[in-house]
Amino acid sequence: MIITTGSKAKNELKNRAREVGDELGISYVDRQDRSIDKMMDLVEDGIVVVRKERFLFYPKGSSSPVFFHPNSSLFRIKRLMRGEDDPLIRNARLREGMSILDCTLGWASDSIVSSFVVGKNGRVVGIEGSSTIALLTKLGLKVYVDENPMINDAMRRVEVNEGNHLDYLKQCRTDSFDVVYFDPMFEETIVTSDGIAPLKNFAVYEPISDEIIEEAKRVARERVVLKDHYKSNRFAQFGFDVEIRKSSAFHFGHIEVK
Secondary structure, eight states, X not given: OEEEEOTTOOHHHHHHHHHHHHHHTOEEOOOTTOOHHHHGGGOSSXXXXXXXSOEEEEETTOSSOEXXXXXXXXXXXXXXXXXXXXXXXXXXXXXXXXXXXXXSOTTOXXXXXXXXXXXXXXXXXXXXXXXXXXXXXHXXXXXXXXXXXXXXXXXXXXXXXXXXXXXXXXXXXXXXXXXXXXXXXXXXXXXXXXXXXXXXXXXXXXXXXXXXXXXXXXXXXXXXXXXXXXXXXXXXXXXXXXXXXXXXXXXXXEEEOO
16 A cells, blocks of 8 residues: 555645655655556555645555545534534443543544544544554544534544454453443444445454353443444344344343343
8 A cells, every 4th residue: 555645746645645644654756747547556545645635545456545434423412512412422321531442443423422422531442453444443533623612622533453352351450441332333334335436445354252252241341332223133042132223223231230
């Protein structure tokens, strides 16, 4: 993988691309008016293009870029600001100052909402198994700008870690986080979603196992929360208490560990 800029980039943006590349261990290559297709000959995985307002990722063999967007987190936070409810926050019982480990980070929508709720005194850590998705999410959280500075602050506070969530859980001390959260729907959907189809070769799907749930219960001080399809048998399999949401295709379940 390499990092570059747009073909008309000024020196300031080129320097920024070099700095980001150094931070992430990705080689910077000057664009020199070359097309993305021509530069693809230099890579095995893809090309990161630094723009002023966002980072674009061109997977190997694709002429269409993929880029981070906070998606549903924007309107969910705005609903919370109006005093409305959010199903994840309700089921996790998140409040200011708490900590949550998001074991299936993806594009970080749930982590952004959680970060908004727990605030600057709380902590939100996300684990993503795909190095490419982790990279794009980490970069996107740094540079995405919303008109609401509180949303920007929430995005900047999310900590992104690339890795296997079982390995991460095993390294955590007992009672490290108030809440441990899983959303396997993201992992399963990314493989077939047309909107992010270019990333299907980079998606990592890790089935939830008894060992993972036991580790999550050890690490969580208060609750383990699962978001899953309403037909999923994982709720019953792992002993989650389920909140039935009749108008939704997915439900939330929780395990109280206090």
